[in-house]
Amino acid sequence: MTSSREHLAEHGWLVVRGVVPAARVAELERALDEVVPPAAYAAWGDGMVEVAAVSRASAALRRHATDEAIAAIAAEALGAERLQLLQDTALVKPAAHPARLAWHQDYSYLAYLDQPRALTVRLALTPCTIASGCMRVLDGSHRWEHTGENLALRRASVEDALAALPAGLRARVAGAEVALELAPGDISLHHCLTFHGSEPNTSAHPRKTLAVRMFDGACRLVPARLPSPEAAAHFPVDDDGYLAAAAFPVLWPPARSDTVGS
Numbered sequence: 225m226t227s228s229r230e231h232l233a234e235h236g237w238l239v240v241r242g243v244v245p246a247a248r249v250a251e252l253e254r255a256l257d258e259v260v261p262p263a264a265y266a267a268w269g270d271g272m273v274e275v276a277a278v279s280r281a282s283a284a285l286r287r288h289a290t291d292e293a294i295a296a297i298a299a300e301a302l303g304a305e306r307l308q309l310l311q312d313t314a315l316v317k318p319a320a321h322p323a324r325l326a327w328h329q330d331y332s333y334l335a336y337l338d339q340p341r342a343l344t345v346r347l348a349l350t351p352c353t354i355a356s357g358c359m360r361v362l363d364g365s366h367r368w369e370h371t372g373e374n375l376a377l378r379r380a381s382v383e384d385a386l387a388a389l390p391a392g393l394r395a396r397v398a399g400a401e402v403a404l405e406l407a408p409g410d411i412s413l414h415h416c417l418t419f420h421g422s423e424p425n426t427s428a429h430p431r432k433t434l435a436v437r438m439f440d441g442a443c444r445l446v447p448a449r450l451p452s453p454e455a456a457a458h459f460p461v462d463d464d465g466y467l468a469a470a471a472f473p474v475l476w477p478p479a480r481s482d483t484v485g486s
Contacts, residue, residue, distance in 0.1 A: 236366030236418035306441030341440035
């Protein structure tokens with residue numbers, strides 16, 4: 225049987241079924257609806273409803289963003305001894321909505337890390353199907369290395385990166401596309417070099433997901449890759465250049481409290 229680490233290493237993505245129980249999925253959906261009521265979706269116009277750091281507004285969403293069991297799955301898949309939280313985001317595609325996500329590699333927006341050792345874990349709160357605009361990946365594209373520019377903190381939206389691919393890689397795109405359909409409670413993981421995107425929601429129901437981006441604690445910050453010296457204030461580091469746990473919490477291994485028995 226192929227392990228999660230082997231699957232991620234070969235394909236650049238991984239789906240794990242039934243990770244979050246139905247009762248907790250319902251709790252998380254209620255929490256999301258309190259932070260971002262469906263009536264507020266119209267404020268995003270034709271764009272996807274996207275709320276970064278959404279866990280700051282909800283204890284339930286915060287527990288999910290730091291969930292030990294999910295972090296363990298991600299650490300095993302990435303092969304990281306230490307895994308830290310970079311950012312969590314709520315992503316909603318309203319019913320019958322035109323929003324699509326252009327093909328891209330997350331590392332284009334994370335190039336301030338000295339190595340592409342990060343992944344995103346997405347939890348489905350509602351059915352993520354082809355009709356509802358589920359995420360699509362290009363299988364094995366993480367092995368194409370980073371093909372685009374450093375866009376870290378330089379763009380307000382995701383740009384389509386396929387046009388920048390060398391001709392030899394562009395020829396492989398059509399046969400590599402995989403739709404990652406998820407049921408509520410399923411999670412998907414994708415490597416930061418894996419090309420991914422999504423199409424509009426043509427269904428009669430909103431597609432709601434929670435995304436948690438995690439990085440290997442062995443990564444260091446490269447200040448020169450930030451757009452300005454002032455931007456470095458958002459990325460505190462320790463004396464060795466590692467991103468500080470106070471700002472980027474350690475998700476794995478879990479903190480242990482040693483107690484002395486009497």
